[in-house]
Amino acid sequence: MKYVQYINSLIKEHIKKEDKLVLYGQNIDAGSCLGGLTRGLSASRKNITVINTPNSENTLVGVGFGLMLNDVSSVFFMKQIDFLLLGIDQIVNTYNVIRQTKPTASFTIFPITMDSGYEGPQASLNNLDDFCSIAGVEGYSFTNKHDAHEIITKHLTKPGFRIMSVGQRLLQKDVLELESTFQDSNGNYFQYETGDDATIVCFNNSLQYGLEMHKVMQDLKFSSSLFSVNSHLYEDYSKIMSDINNTKKLILIDDTKSRNRVSDQFLNSVLSSCELKRKVIISRPMTYDIFYPCKDLLDIDYNKVVDDITNC
Secondary structure, three states: OEHHHHHHHHHHHHHOOOOOEEEEEOOOOOOOOHHHOOOOHHHOOOOEEEEEOOOOHHHHHHHHHHHHHOOOEEEEEEOOHHHHHHHHHHHHHHHHHHOOOOOOOEEEEEEEEOOOOOOOOOOOOOOHHHHHHHHOOEEEEOOOHHHHHHHHHHHOOOOEEEEEEEEHHHHOOEOOOOOOOEEOOOOOEEEEEOOOOEEEEEEOOOHHHHHHHHHHHHHOOOOEEEEEEOEOOOOOOHHHHHHHHHHOEEEEEEOOOOOOOHHHHHHHHHHHHOOOOEEEEEEOOOOHHHHOOOOOOOOOOHHHHHHHHHOO
């Protein structure tokens, strides 16, 4: 099963439990239905209202907050997160008013993060960290069958406001099936492997690199713990800190294009509370190349990283 089909099935299954819900966005029930992400939602249940809208993002974000104030839950699906820049005033200023109350309805913005590459400068925004930071709102990304199920089930229609996004690169790939050995109760982060030689911590949509790093270490007879951080607003990562204090070696991987990374805040906490012997930070270099059509993947020399982290 392709990942987009799995996410679509999760959304359909979840909204069946809702008594009253509005789903809206451009062509979510027409044409490609956002590449299949929102296909068939109108047939899910009679009390689900599905609306195809024009491109008026600032207005549409306001509609979601208006519905919330009138005790109606909604999900605003977006073809790409780049368009959400047009709604930033509502996300910050309108929600600053609403958040002073305790909403009983939910509003979720669900954009696709453009990370598949070769799209050009107006369709390559990969900065969910920045949206969550400027507005101080919850945000979640997911990369596999397990974390998608946990996060969508917990947060899609939970009272209040949040942004959740899936990377375009993963949508047309086969769904990745993993089981966690530990997970934060709110779905902020998940642990998939446990080891003593290093701690690998992945941010944004970088879990695929962490899995490969773990495999390379395993092939070289080293064991590693593997975590994926799904929250884009800094949280308490005490379980990860405990693991780092055990291994004393950190490999941090982050594929966001944000200059204001959650992983930087995480690293500050690590440096102030953990006694590290080695650390390797893998992030996207901020060069002008990222503004041109490019492959949009991290270029990692896994063997060199393993040599650096274990050679002490």
